[in-house]
Amino acid sequence: MSSVDTQLEELKAEIKSELPADISVSDVTYEGPELVIYTRDPKRFARNGDLIRDLAGTLRKRITVRPDPVALSPPERARERIREVIPEEAGVTDLDFHEDTGEVVIQADKPGVVIGRNGATLREITREVGWTPEVVRTPPIESSTVSNVRDFLKQEREDRRQILERVGRQIHREELANEQWVRITMLGSCREVGRSSFILSTAETRILVDCGEKPGTGESPYMDIPEALGAGANSLDAVVLTHAHLDHSALIPLLYKHGYDGPVYTTEPTRDLMGLLQLDYLDVERKEGRSPPYDPEMVREAIKHAIPIEYGDVTDIAPDVKLTLHNAGHALGSAIAHFHIGDGLYNVAFSGDIHYGETRLFDGAVNDFPRVETLVLESTYGGRNDYQTDQEDSERKLVEAINETHDRGGTVVVPTSAVGRSQELMLVLEEAMREGEIPEMPVHLDGMIWEATAVHTTYPEYLRSDLRDRIFGEEENPFLADAFSQVDGGDDVRREIAEGDPAIVLSPSEMVTSGPITSWLRHAGPDPDSRLVFVDYQAQGTLGRRIQNGLREVPIDDGVGRSETVQLAMDVDTLDGFSGHADRQGLENFVKTMNPRPEKILCVDGDERAVQDLSSGLYHEYHLRTFTPKNLETFRFR
Amino acid sequence: MSSVDTQLEELKAEIKSELPADISVSDVTYEGPELVIYTRDPKRFARNGDLIRDLAGTLRKRITVRPDPVALSPPERARERIREVIPEEAGVTDLDFHEDTGEVVIQADKPGVVIGRNGATLREITREVGWTPEVVRTPPIESSTVSNVRDFLKQEREDRRQILERVGRQIHREELANEQWVRITMLGSCREVGRSSFILSTAETRILVDCGEKPGTGESPYMDIPEALGAGANSLDAVVLTHAHLDHSALIPLLYKHGYDGPVYTTEPTRDLMGLLQLDYLDVERKEGRSPPYDPEMVREAIKHAIPIEYGDVTDIAPDVKLTLHNAGHALGSAIAHFHIGDGLYNVAFSGDIHYGETRLFDGAVNDFPRVETLVLESTYGGRNDYQTDQEDSERKLVEAINETHDRGGTVVVPTSAVGRSQELMLVLEEAMREGEIPEMPVHLDGMIWEATAVHTTYPEYLRSDLRDRIFGEEENPFLADAFSQVDGGDDVRREIAEGDPAIVLSPSEMVTSGPITSWLRHAGPDPDSRLVFVDYQAQGTLGRRIQNGLREVPIDDGVGRSETVQLAMDVDTLDGFSGHADRQGLENFVKTMNPRPEKILCVDGDERAVQDLSSGLYHEYHLRTFTPKNLETFRFR
Ligand SMILES: [Zn+2]
Ligand SMILES: [Zn+2]
Ligand SMILES: [Zn+2]
Ligand SMILES: [Zn+2]
Ligand SMILES: [Zn+2]
Structure with missing residues (x-):
């Protein structure tokens, strides 16, 4: 009998002794992190609302009770x-x-x-x-993403149960290591923005945190080294995903191609959005003439292996590791991943991407933890001058820019991330229009923005409470305002819009050398009455960054595979107040008010200058031990 | 045709074009790092002494010429x-x-x-x-170690040729990595003395440097982690051994048990001494009631896979790595391992154990390199007060101690490492006796000291030149002085010696809770007229260190498996001037006069205090970037 079976036998006995004599226990199994109790008396169980909670407290496990089939009424009745x-x-x-x-x-x-x-x-x-x-x-707005995921999981129920049972036994296996140590290996996002990926390892367990691509370069994290997949993908115990953006999630499906067969812990909205973005990523790779690193089938594998966790739930994910996800304020379902290792041995938090203050969409990032010795902190805006304008200011400027452009008959094009910033802007535009600050005019949502918005409305628990209320107030869902419409068609439709009456366009920015944004640059770019407004961080080396820096002869794809040059005559503005990322002040405030304050901070996910500035700033201000790791390095904490 | 075969074809053509037309080339192959040219005209080849040197220069390879069998005279003629x-x-x-x-x-x-x-x-x-x-x-003194190794290698010639051919093809394989980086993973000896072991890795190649045990604890380096053997022992390209001491070599044979099938680069004397010490290590493990981690068979595997390198020879050991060994002054054949990576990309030197100044046995450690950016530096005596007495002073004190003990009829027991310090002391004692500074009296060499001495005389190239000359001068071999005799027998013999006339005993110190030294403590320990003289570094936690610190009730093994307590009444002295290690001053001088001075120094192989002191000392004195790594960490340099 394996140690897990013995453990389950013991748990069964303990559960029986804790329960009233008239409640039977027919079986006890693990499904993922949960302990599942099968009973022939589900009705009696249900009669006492506290039984499960008390049991969970006594056993220190997450518990699900299931009826033994014999106890079920026929479905029709x-x-x-x-x-x-x-x-x-x-x-x-x-x-x-x-x-x-x-x-x-x-x-x-x-x-x-x-x-x-x-x-x-x-x-x-x-x-x-x-x-x-x-x-x-x-879903209040119909979402094919959500319904596809739900249908798929329904169809794969049997497979999924087997996965969960295997994962459950793995989590609750006997601890074998006779030493204790904790380390983090940097697979990407060090002294650069993008390709976030880390291995958190103990003598017992190896966990991959994020696995993103590097935007604009297609570079992957260092997955081939021994610490990553060198010893086989199945030597990983778990994958944890902080949020769905491709610079954190793009290569998760690749793990399954390499034979990984374990769980991806993340929030439910991140699971769905990750699928949406990864499928789009494959599409773009194909359109760009690159061969995608994996098939859509692998995206489905990742979804099938996802184990959703809610913010604040402490979850066993290995014999010596407990994971808790906390709101990161950055995108729908985005999380700070907090790991409690050993029995009080060590605590590490990975910030993922964070926004410290609240936005129209989300509450600000959580920075209150039971314990945390090391923080791995994003540094996108960590540079000494990376102070963003207040969102209010930026909103005012956006309103002015729109009015000005509208008055001269131009089109406002805002390249922005389909997940997160688009919805924030929609809320800004809906309010400005409703309150008469800008004229009524069409707001065209290109690419997957509409679909991403639908996913947002499916998970209102992850939105700010006042927004949640509005979404469920009958006529009040701001995302359903009349002005919003989905761009339905190809290059022709975009040309018509660009050449037509004044309008606002939100276009996914992920791709700037092909994809929707290319159409907009081609058709609105040469028009001096039109305007391009950047609201997101443009990573080094991307076309966006180069346009920000003054490039006006823009090489783009003409849509049929040839390269052409567009002469940008439109105005180019940057409004940084809408960022989903904390700025330098926000990062400092996050650390300053963090409770408890960590001993060590690893500054990652920022370019060389940003991480150096942030690291030395935090060191001098708060006397923390700060580091600017390099990719391929390993830090030991215990 | 594999890329190596293509390469060999091209080399063959190039060689033919370089050689005079009357010299045939029947085959060209790799054997380990060497390029072997087979010719039917070995005699013509031999006629021109410069041909091989010129070819080696042109091809930038080490070259061996071998006669095609048809060209050989019959053996008897x-x-x-x-x-x-x-x-x-x-x-x-x-x-x-x-x-x-x-x-x-x-x-x-x-x-x-x-x-x-x-x-x-x-x-x-x-x-x-x-x-x-x-x-x-x-061998001037018959050595069973040397003759066993030579006989074994003779018997395994065919196997060995196959190994060398495989290794050769591996070394000269096409470089596949499309990135360049250099890193070092610390598997042991960080903030502690012993279990030296490092992985030097590039995008193309992984090299293990040393693989020792931790004396007094039996702890091994962290071999199970993915960076070490996690991805399979055969994912290592090469093993490099700095010297034979067990804290650097003990677990090399274990690699073969785990399926490693590649080369061990080291000097010839280190190869032989390593075998001697490893077999003894297995013996001791067995006697101590522990199960040895590998069989003697694995020691033979290690010897069979050893590729001897001479000091100063630049050797290709991977497509992107050249190794050069340099005299380290610490023990017979001990080396500093210098790695040149890429084409001028990076240079790292691992000091192994070093002695900076010359000793009676060896020249001082080399600290002159073509280039070196990072030095991994031993720190055994790195502490701020770790200044050793001059050897002259220590010799004077030893002479006094011997005279005093002799006059009162006692025995002087010197526990010391069988390889290195024993021979240094023999030279001191031989001279003192010859010059009448101490009376003629027997010097008993216990354990493997005699055998280790014989190995020293086999490799005089590795000794100081004046000593080399004396060994070959007819009656002058100091190691053959009349006073020296091998302890031949067990506990009884040792009791007789301890209780007999005044004498000096050199006994291997490796083991202090059993083995020869226990006998000496039991029989000479309670005698207040006798004397124990420490001349080696005693690692933290070892019995030696505890006796140095005042322990006088010494728990030992009674020789038949029971534990008893010996009351030490003998004098206990520590003379640190005979150390095989540079002291703090020596380490500083090594760095100060090092040419070129490295950018970074990693202080290892010293206890916590020693590495911290040395690191901050070198930083403040020479403004180098110094580090005190932890085990399990990885540093990236490029
Ligand atoms: Zn993000
Ligand atoms: Zn990020
Ligand atoms: Zn981001
Ligand atoms: Zn040594
Ligand atoms: Zn050492």
Whole structure:
């Protein structure tokens, strides 16, 4: 009998002794980080709302209770009863019964109503029909991304259960190492922006944090070295993804191509957005004439292996590692990944990308942790002069720029990341238009911006609470304002828009030598009445950065594979107040008010100058031990 | 056709075009780092002494010429002619013909006479008989270690040729990496003394430097991590061994147990001494009741895979790495390993253990290099107060201590390393006795000291020149002085010596809780007229260090597996002037006069205090960037 089986036998005995005698325990298994208890008496279980919570406290595990199949009402009868139990206003749109696990997935417009106060309605459902309800939100804006992911996971349920069981046994394996140490290997994003990737390793466990590409170069993290995949992809215990942007996520599917078969821990919205962005990435690679590093099939593998975690939930991901994700304020579902290692041995937090203050979309990044000795901190705007304008100022300037451009009949083109900044700008534009600060005019959302927006509205828990309320207020969803429309078509449609009446265009910026933005440069670029407004960080070496720096003869792809040069006559502005990244002040404030203050800070994900400035600034200001690691280096902390 | 085969074809063509038309080239192959040219005209080749040197210069390769079998005189005729060509005084003791390679190994008392001025006699031999002569020295003191190694290698010739061919093709493979970087991973000896081990890696190549145990603890370097053997032992390109001491060499054979099948580059004496010490190490492990980490068979594998290099020879060991070994002054064959990486990309030197000044045995460590950006520097005596007495002073004190002990009828016991310090002390004692500074009395050499001494006399090229001359002067070999005798027997014999007339004992110190030194402590320890004299560095945690620190109730093994306590009544002295290690001053001088001065120094192989003191001392004195790495860390240089 393996040590995990022994452990489960012992847990079963302990659970039996903790539960009232009339509740049977037919089986106890691990599914991923969760302990699953099968019972023939789900209704009795449901009667006592505290039983599960108490058990979880005693066993110090996350617990799920599932009905043994014998305890289930037939689906058709159950469906009827569930419809009766759930109040009408919940807006149930789908019920989906899974006999293998005794779960019923309830999709509804208002999940809160399905859940009921403190879960009362859910418990009532189980009491009535035996099934375990799981609630998901019906996307307020239809999202093919979300429905594709949900359909796919439904179809792969059996596979997924096997994955979860294997992962669960792996997490709860007996600890074998007889030494304790903690180290971090830098696979990318050191003294550069992009290709974020780190290995956090202990004597027992190896965890990959992020695996992104380097925008504008196609460079990958150093995956071939022994510390990464050299010893085989399956020598990794876990992958943790801070957020969906490609500079953090693009190469996650590649791990599965290399034989990795373990979990990706991330938030639910990041899982969905990651799929959306990765598929687009493959598309772009193909269009650029490069051979994509993996197939769409591998994106599905990554999604199948994703284990969603909510902010604040402490999750066992290895015998000696607990992971907690915290809001990073940077993009939908973006997280700071906090690792608690050993039993109080060490704590490391990876910031991913952060925004310290609140934005229209998100609360500011969390910087309050039970313990943290080392912080791996993004430094995009870490340079000594990298102070951004207040968003208010930038908004005022944007309004002026739009009015000016509108008055002279031009088009305002804003290249921006489809996930995060686009939605922030939509909120700005919707308000400005509603309040009459800018004239009513069409706002064209190009590429995947619309789809990304739909995903945002599916996960309002991850948005600021006032925004969440607005999305669910009937006519009030700002993302559904009349001005917004999706660009539907190719180069011709974009030319019509660029040459037509005054308009605003939000276009994904990820690609600047081909893709939508090229069309906009070609058609609006030569028009001196039009205007290009940068609102995102433009990485060194990208076309965006070069245009910011004054390049006006812009080499682009003509859409049929040839290269041409566009003469930019449009105005070029940079408004940095909309950034999803903390500026230098924000990074300092994040550290200054961080609780507890870390002993060591590794400055990463900023160019050479930015990390050096931030590192020496934090050292002099707060007397922390700060470092500017190089790629391929390994730091030991314990 | 593989790229190596193509390369060899091209080389063959180039060689043919460089050679006179009457010299045929039947084959060209790699054997380890050497390019081997087979010719049917070895005699014509030998006629022109410059041909090989010129070719080596043109091709920038080390070249060996071998006769095609058709060109060889029959061994019996050749034997006769060779005897005639070599002058009588050379003292030829053996001729050994290898038809597979056309080599004849000539063992002689005076190899120099066999070689002749600038190799004239060797060339004459080839001209006469076609065979390629290789000369080895007949050990002046018979050494079973040396003869065992030589016999073993003779027996394994065929295997060894295959190994060398494989290694040769590996070294000369096409460079595949499209990036260049250089890094060092610390597997041991950081902030501690012992278990020296490092990985030097580039995008193309991974090299293990040393692989020792930690004395007194049995701890190994971190071999299980991905950077070491995690990706499979055969992912290493090469192993380089600085010297034979077990804290640098003990676990080299373990690599072969793990499937490593590549070369160990080291000096010839280190190869032989390593085998001697490793076999003893296995013995001790067994006697201590631990299960040895590998079998003697693996020691033989290591010897079979050893590729001896002479001091100063620049040797290709990978497509992008050239190795040069330089005298380190620390022990017989001990070397500083200098790596030239890429084409001028980077240079790193690993000091191994060094002695900066000259000793009776050796010249001082070399600190003159063509280039060197990073020095990995031993720090055993790096502490701020680690100044050793001059050896002269220590010798005077030793003489006094011996006289005093002699006069009161006691025994002087000197625990010391069998390789290096023992021979240095023998030279001191022999001179003192010859010059009448101490009375004639027996000097008992315990354990493997005698055997180690014999190995020293086999490789006089590695000794100071005046000592070399004395060893070959007829009656003058100091190691053969009458006073010296080997301890032949067990505990009883040692008791008799300890309880008998005044005497001096040199006993291997490697083991202090069992082994010879235990006998001496048991029998001489309680005698207040006797004396224990430490002359070596005693690592933290070892029994030696604890006795130095005042421990007088000494737990030892009673020889039959039980533990007993000996009450030490003998005097205990420490004389640090005989150390094989540079003291703090020596380390500073080594760096100060180093040419060129390195940019970075990594202080290793010293306890926490020693590395910190040395690091900050060198930083403040010479404004170098100094580091005190931790085990498991990786530094990147390029
Ligand atoms: Zn981001
Ligand atoms: Zn980032
Ligand atoms: Zn970013
Ligand atoms: Zn040594
Ligand atoms: Zn050493």
